[in-house]
Amino acid sequence: MTAIRQQDLIESVAGALQFMSYYHPVDYLEALGEAYRREASPAAKDAIAQILTNSRMCAEGHRPLCQDTGIVVAFVKVGMNVTWPDATMAVSDMINEGVRRAYLDPDNRLRASILADPIGSRRNTRDNTPAVIHYEIVSGDTVEVTLSAKGGGSENKAKLVMLNPSDSIVDWVVQTVPTMGAGWCPPGMLGIGVGGTAEKAMLLAKESLMEPIDIHELLARGPRTPLEKLRVELYEKVNALGIGAQGLGGLATVLDVKVRDYPTHAASQPVAMIPNCAATRHAHFTLDGSGAAHLDPPDLARWPDVHWTPAPTARRVNLDTLTRAEAAAWQPGEALLLTGRILTGRDAAHQRIADYHARGEALPGGLDFHNRVIYYVGPVDPVRDEVVGPAGPTTSTRMDKFSGLMLEQHGLVAMIGKAERGPAAITAIKRTGAVYLMAVGGAAYLVAKAIKGARVVAFADLGMEAIYEFDVKDMPVTVAVDARGTSVHETGPREWQARIGKIPIAVV
Numbered sequence: 007m008t009a010i011r012q013q014d015l016i017e018s019v020a021g022a023l024q025f026m027s028y029y030h031p032v033d034y035l036e037a038l039g040e041a042y043r044r045e046a047s048p049a050a051k052d053a054i055a056q057i058l059t060n061s062r063m064c065a066e067g068h069r070p071l072c073q074d075t076g077i078v079v080a081f082v083k084v085g086m087n088v089t090w091p092d093a094t095m096a097v098s099d100m101i102n103e104g105v106r107r108a109y110l111d112p113d114n115r116l117r118a119s120i121l122a123d124p125i126g127s128r129r130n131t132r133d134n135t136p137a138v139i140h141y142e143i144v145s146g147d148t149v150e151v152t153l154s155a156k157g158g159g160s161e162n163k164a165k166l167v168m169l170n171p172s173d174s175i176v177d178w179v180v181q182t183v184p185t186m187g188a189g190w191c192p193p194g195m196l197g198i199g200v201g202g203t204a205e206k207a208m209l210l211a212k213e214s215l216m217e218p219i220d221i222h223e224l225l226a227r228g229p230r231t232p233l234e235k236l237r238v239e240l241y242e243k244v245n246a247l248g249i250g251a252q253g254l255g256g257l258a259t260v261l262d263v264k265v266r267d268y269p270t271h272a273a274s275q276p277v278a279m280i281p282n283c284a285a286t287r288h289a290h291f292t293l294d295g296s297g298a299a300h301l302d303p304p305d306l307a308r309w310p311d312v313h314w315t316p317a318p319t320a321r322r323v324n325l326d327t328l329t330r331a332e333a334a335a336w337q338p339g340e341a342l343l344l345t346g347r348i349l350t351g352r353d354a355a356h357q358r359i360a361d362y363h364a365r366g367e368a369l370p371g372g373l374d375f376h377n378r379v380i381y382y383v384g385p386v387d388p389v390r391d392e393v394v395g396p397a398g399p400t401t402s403t404r405m406d407k408f409s410g411l412m413l414e415q416h417g418l419v420a421m422i423g424k425a426e427r428g429p430a431a432i433t434a435i436k437r438t439g440a441v442y443l444m445a446v447g448g449a450a451y452l453v454a455k456a457i458k459g460a461r462v463v464a465f466a467d468l469g470m471e472a473i474y475e476f477d478v479k480d481m482p483v484t485v486a487v488d489a490r491g492t493s494v495h496e497t498g499p500r501e502w503q504a505r506i507g508k509i510p511i512a513v514v
């Protein structure tokens with residue numbers, strides 16, 4: 007029998023979550039570096055350069071890769087010959103204690119994103135607990151733990167379908183990936199689970215994302231099994247969609263496609279698909295009774311030699327004198343460097359503004375969005391001399407339903423976020439002549455370096471969802487929807503799908 011100490015599990019979980027918050031897995035970095043070298047789309051190449059540069063900065067500075075530091079998912083395999091002689095907690099409580107310590111670590115405090123009572127008050131638990139934990143009792147005398155910290159933007163794009171046994175998995179995936187938009191911050195991975203039951207397929211998909219990237223080895227030696235053939239076909243066809251980094255159109259949409267399967271009912275073909283994003287975060291350790299696990303820091307020499315700097319042609323914008331007339335001259339895809347003051351706000355703040363509007367009340371504290379720019383962000387708390395922690399964009403589509411209100415009633419000039427806008431937002435943009443700008447999801451620490459001052463101006467009780475005013479200097483963004491409603495998330499993928507030329511373009 008192997009004795010596992012409570013403290014060893016707690017320390018190991020805390021250490022692994024801190025580690026993955028600032029170190030990308032090296033296999034992901036190398037695959038992204040290769041995607042950078044091969045990328046022919048300038049916009050996508052620029053986005054990958056920002057993600058790689060951000061990754062190096064985080065590894066050096068021990069700060070989070072993304073402002074969304076994720077929901078913790080744990081896969082725990084407990085050997086049948088393991089004992090817990092000093093345990094005063096259940097194993098789930100030990101794992102949650104590890105999560106708590108990692109997320110409250112004063113040297114690298116991570117963002118608490120977990121809300122209790124999701125149907126009612128949606129109250130932040132303040133320490134990112136509880137984790138989602140899956141157990142398996144296995145033979146042996148160790149405890150194996152695989153942890154991930156999954157970003158909401160990519161988790162929100164998870165799909166499940168119960169196909170007929172005769173239906174094509176490839177067709178479903180190729181039709182479904184474009185409907186996921188860019189909110190999952192490609193390029194990343196797709197995890198596909200096939201078989202079992204509905205919930206088993208989802209678990210297979212999630213667990214497959216914990217595997218290292220190895221599609222290039224598979225391509226080099228050639229697939230040998232139906233599962234490997236499926237991986238290769240999906241990898242090639244999804245990349246032929248031309249979605250590209252951040253949905254801007256390009257060659258690299260997925261760096262790998264993982265597939266796991268399980269026996270299923272004769273009447274069924276459950277298929278689950280879960281994407282993993284630019285903030286790919288997972289770690290694995292084994293406890294064998296000899297103490298807590300310690301993960302070796304990767305060698306910084308393995309980071310691709312990519313150092314993003316703003317394009318010399320980028321237009322410099324003074325936010326403090328900005329008007330809709332000035333913004334109307336900006337072109338789709340144009341790079342901007344923003345200087346001046348912006349307001350922030352995301353889901354909860356927008357809902358509150360809508361509630362004030364519905365009650366016919368003025369916004370509190372003189373809050374005024376007229377001729378201002380809003381940034382959809384929930385930053386990480388600052389440490390040491392930072393004014394704000396990593397502060398990348400959140401998915402804009404969730405704010406689409408508030409766009410009419412914010413542009414027409416509250417007079418915004420521009421919105422900044424990540425991923426595409428839906429019809430409601432684009433209609434409001436066209437009607438008002440406002441614009442939508444995108445920052446790169448997964449480049450949160452790099453973006454935060456442009457923020458020189460930060461103060462909460464409303465809704466402080468919402469924590470990271472409060473409304474801040476940021477002072478920014480040369481904040482890099484791209485015009486994603488211009489004042490006439492042209493969206494680069496439509497034009498870019500269409501252009502690159504046609505250029506790649508492997509998938510017919512639907513004529514609409």
Ligand code: SF4
Binds near residue numbers: 158189283398399
């Ligand atoms: S990279 Fe994108 S999807 Fe992933 S955690 Fe960050 S913002 Fe969310």
